[in-house]
Amino acid sequence: EPEVTQTPSHQVTQMGQEVILRCVPISNHLYFYWYRQILGQKVEFLVSFYNNEISEKSEIFDDQFSVERPDGSNFTLKIRSTKLEDSAMYFCASSVSLAGRTGELFFGEGSRLTVL
Amino acid sequence: KNEVEQSPQNLTAQEGEFITINCSYSVGISALHWLQQHPGGGIVSLFMLSSGKKKHGRLIATINIQEKHSSLHITASHPRDSAVYICAFALSGGYQKVTFGIGTKLQVIP
Numbered sequence: 001e002p003e004v005t006q007t008p009s010h011q012v013t014q015m016g017q018e019v020i021l022r023c024v025p026i027s028n029h030l031y032f033y034w035y036r037q038i039l040g041q042k043v044e045f046l047v048s049f050y051n052n053e054i055s056e057k058s059e060i061f062d063d064q065f066s067v068e069r070p071d072g073s074n075f076t077l078k079i080r081s082t083k084l085e086d087s088a089m090y091f092c093a094s095s096v097s098l099a100g101r102t103g104e105l106f107f108g109e110g111s112r113l114t115v116l
Numbered sequence: 117k118n119e120v121e122q123s124p125q126n127l128t129a130q131e132g133e134f135i136t137i138n139c140s141y142s143v144g145i146s147a148l149h150w151l152q153q154h155p156g157g158g159i160v161s162l163f164m165l166s167s168g169k170k171k172h173g174r175l176i177a178t179i180n181i182q183e184k185h186s187s188l189h190i191t192a193s194h195p196r197d198s199a200v201y202i203c204a205f206a207l208s209g210g211y212q213k214v215t216f217g218i219g220t221k222l223q224v225i226p
Contacts, residue, residue, distance in 0.1 A: 019199055042219065043159070043202065048212040056212040063158065105149065105214070107159040 002026040006092050006108035007102050013115055017081060021111045022093030023075045032075045033093040034062070034067065037110075043091065049075065082115045089113075117121030120217040122203050128223045135190040137220045143185060146208040150177050150188050153200040153219065162188070162201075193224045 005024045013019050025032050034046040047057040049067055064086075067079045075094075079086055089110045094101030127206045129135050139148070143144055150162040163170050163177040165186075168178050174193075181188040200219040206212070 026211075032215045033212070035216075043216040044205075045213045045215070050212075058213060061204075084118075092160060093159075105151075106161065107154075109158045111174050113155075 003105075004092055004094055004106050004108035006090075006111050007112055009109065010112045011114070013082055013113070015084060015115055017087075019113060020078045021079075021090050021092075021113070023077075023093030023108055024073055025075055025092065026106055027073075029094035029096050029106070030071070031055075031095045031097065033095075033105070034077045035091040035093060035107075036088040037091065038085075038088045046077075046090075060066055070108045079113075082113075084115050087113055087115045120205055120215060121200075122217040122220050124220060125218065126221045126223075128225060129193050131194060131224055131226050132215055133193050133224075135193050135197075135222065135224075137188045137201050137203075137222070139186040139188070140184060141203075141205055141216060143205075144208040145181075145205040146211075147206045148186050149202075149204040149214060150186070150208075151202040151204060153176075153202055155199065159202075165169050170217075190222075195224045195226050198223050 003058050007022045030052050032049040035043050037043045040103045047061045059073040063067050064080050089112050091110045092103045092108040121153050123138045124157050141169050147166050152160045172191040174191045176189040200221050202219040204214045
């Protein structure tokens with residue numbers, strides 16, 4: 001069964017360092033998303049990506065964050081100059097169609113980021 | 117504020133019991149998602165619905181758009197159903213952002 005894969009599963013980094021989280025969405029999906037979940041809190045939307053550009057982003061997704069799809073398969077989230085409060089589980093998801101309408105979301109297993 | 121409320125927040129059931137988890141929201145939505153988060157953290161989509169009722173195996177999801185309420189039912193519960201069940205919605209108007217509830221932690225005891 002097709003699945004969304006994420007790497008790394010866990011990354012530990014020093015405050016101020018740059019981190020890149022990688023995702024391979026399901027191949028025929030058109031919409032890609034990043035979510036995060038701080039320990040003990042609810043899942044929060046970060047950004048959605050369609051047709052090689054950001055289609056929607058939350059207030060959390062500031063200039064510290066960026067996304068790209070460099071090669072048509074990988075979908076990456078870059079966090080520049082990490083802060084302690086960036087420590088969270090980051091989930092990539094994809095859908096065939098718009099998640100807000102008919103698109104069921106398929107999630108990866110998550111990448112746990114720990115900022116020291 | 118666009119929020120979703122779930123009840124109960126924690127639920128312990130005996131194996132075989134019928135379980136209901138409720139979700140209420142206060143805004144116009146285009147779709148409501150029910151998701152399952154495993155103890156290890158992975159998230160699986162169970163249902164996406166915008167009206168009526170859907171059934172998959174022992175799981176049933178219903179939504180009442182007028183009352184802004186959805187329920188997830190689990191029949192003949194089993195210890196492997198133990199997980200956090202999350203209700204989430206997308207606002208009407210074509211928004212892609214999905215707003216998540218805090219989840220209901222279910223433990224099914226043998």
